[in-house]
Amino acid sequence: MDGLRTRSLSELTRLVSKVCFVTLLVLSLGCGASRQNADYNDDDSIDMDELLGDEDDTKTFESGSDEAEVLRLLGITPADQQPAAEPVSAVEEAPMASEIEKDMHDLRQQLLDRDRQISVLRADLTEKESQISDLRVKSADARMSMPTGRAGEPSREFRASYQQALSQFKSRNYSDALATFSQLIQRDPNNSLSDNCQYWAGECRYAVGNYNLAITEFERVFSYPNSNKSDDAQVMIGLCHLKLGETSQARTAFNQLLVNYPKSEYRGVAQRYISN
Numbered sequence: 001m002d003g004l005r006t007r008s009l010s011e012l013t014r015l016v017s018k019v020c021f022v023t024l025l026v027l028s029l030g031c032g033a034s035r036q037n038a039d040y041n042d043d044d045s046i047d048m049d050e051l052l053g054d055e056d057d058t059k060t061f062e063s064g065s066d067e068a069e070v071l072r073l074l075g076i077t078p079a080d081q082q083p084a085a086e087p088v089s090a091v092e093e094a095p096m097a098s099e100i101e102k103d104m105h106d107l108r109q110q111l112l113d114r115d116r117q118i119s120v121l122r123a124d125l126t127e128k129e130s131q132i133s134d135l136r137v138k139s140a141d142a143r144m145s146m147p148t149g150r151a152g153e154p155s156r157e158f159r160a161s162y163q164q165a166l167s168q169f170k171s172r173n174y175s176d177a178l179a180t181f182s183q184l185i186q187r188d189p190n191n192s193l194s195d196n197c198q199y200w201a202g203e204c205r206y207a208v209g210n211y212n213l214a215i216t217e218f219e220r221v222f223s224y225p226n227s228n229k230s231d232d233a234q235v236m237i238g239l240c241h242l243k244l245g246e247t248s249q250a251r252t253a254f255n256q257l258l259v260n261y262p263k264s265e266y267r268g269v270a271q272r273y274i275s276n
Helices: 002-035 048-052 055-064 067-073 090-144 156-170 174-187 194-207 211-223 230-243 247-260 267-275
Strands: none
Touching: 156 174, 156 194, 174 194, 194 211, 194 230, 211 230, 230 247, 230 267, 247 267
16 A cells, blocks of 8 residues: 555656646747747647657646546545445345244234134133023022922922932932932922921032032021021031131121020030130
């Protein structure tokens, strides 16, 4: 680079010398013309190209007055002569297009997964609504089957089925016993053994650990007028709450036993649980 700049300065110095020489020559010719109007032949004329050097040097000087010539001599390439930037090739654009396509594929997959999740949630919601509807129907049927008026005497067949259900319960065949007691309640909810069937249905639930359902069964015993199983059902409700870890509700149930059934055989049991 330093050699190039030295050469460029040398050429500039040579051009400046030529300019000075031409200037002096023009001045001399002007002065001679004012003193003498002599005619010159073509052979006697001064060849400016010979005085200044070769023709290419003169052209170089004339063009060297431009800024581009000076930049050339200094070894600097003008901006408009800079090599154009190479366009991005198709090979370089291919990875970018591949990444965009992959992102679009991932987004489509995410949308499909969300659609599947929404479908599952909708199916679950439909199932829950169906279960709620079934529970409402069963609750309405239960209310319709509640005893009304004075209980009559059970039939012989009813007593036989009742004894069969008790035997199933004592044999720990709780599912069959529950089915039999429930069928008897549906058959005749208004005889003197119907409240007993309802109570033992609660005992079947309690025996298999369905304490919440057992509470529901025991509470239905209170709907039977003058039931001989009311205090039994009340103490069992307290025990169900204890099994569920609901000590406050259990204490309330035992207190109700003491208030509602002061002569109950379970009075001591209730007092013992209350004092603990």
